[in-house]
Amino acid sequence: MTTSQHPQPARRTTRPQSADExxxxxxxFTLLSRRWNGLILMALAKGPSDFAxxxxxxxxxxxxxxxxxxxxxxxxxxxxxxxRPELSSRTRYALSxxxxxxxxxxxxxxxxxxxxxxxxGSPASDQPAAPGx
Numbered sequence: 001m002t003t004s005q006h007p008q009p010a011r012r013t014t015r016p017q018s019a020d021e022x023x024x025x026x027x028x029f030t031l032l033s034r035r036w037n038g039l040i041l042m043a044l045a046k047g048p049s050d051f052a053x054x055x056x057x058x059x060x061x062x063x064x065x066x067x068x069x070x071x072x073x074x075x076x077x078x079x080x081x082x083x084r085p086e087l088s089s090r091t092r093y094a095l096s097x098x099x100x101x102x103x104x105x106x107x108x109x110x111x112x113x114x115x116x117x118x119x120x121g122s123p124a125s126d127q128p129a130a131p132g133x
Contacts, residue, residue, distance in 0.1 A: 028105075031076075036061050036069050038106060041095065044079065045103050048094035078102060 032038055036058060043049065043057035055066055070093060073079040078099035082092040095103070 032109075034069070034072070036065060037073065038109075040066070040069055040073065041078065041099060041102060041106060042110070044093060044095045044099065048082065048092045050090055050092055054093060073099070 039058045039061075040054060043054050046057070049057070051063075051066065051070075054070075055061060055063065058066065061069075070079060074081055074093075077096050080094050080096040080099075082094060084090055084092065
């Protein structure tokens with residue numbers, strides 16, 4: 001049984017406000033600025049997982065931090081928990097409908113970062129970007 005069942009949000013019919021007028025973009029960047037959130041969501045994009053599977057997919061995260069981030073992401077309805085008592089009380093985590101919707105901009109951000117944010121220490125990171133790029 002999934003702990004969060006929420007209706008889909010209404011589609012926006014007006015043009016988004018500029019970044020300085022909209023608290024929505026601030027909320028989105030605040031979510032992404034919290035370490036591990038994006039990686040946890042990307043790990044769950046592969047499908048429902050238990051705690052150990054998520055930890056394996058997010059190298060370097062501690063058990064305590066993973067627990068904290070999963071609680072936070074569940075509280076804002078990006079992640080849903082599925083507790084199955086018949087499986088020794090094993091909890092599975094999955095993206096909620098809101099979490100699945102978040103994968104679209106997250107994937108675009110990932111592709112942009114791959115193209116425009118080289119790893120530090122690589123030759124491309126020491127060179128300024130060419131005009132128009």
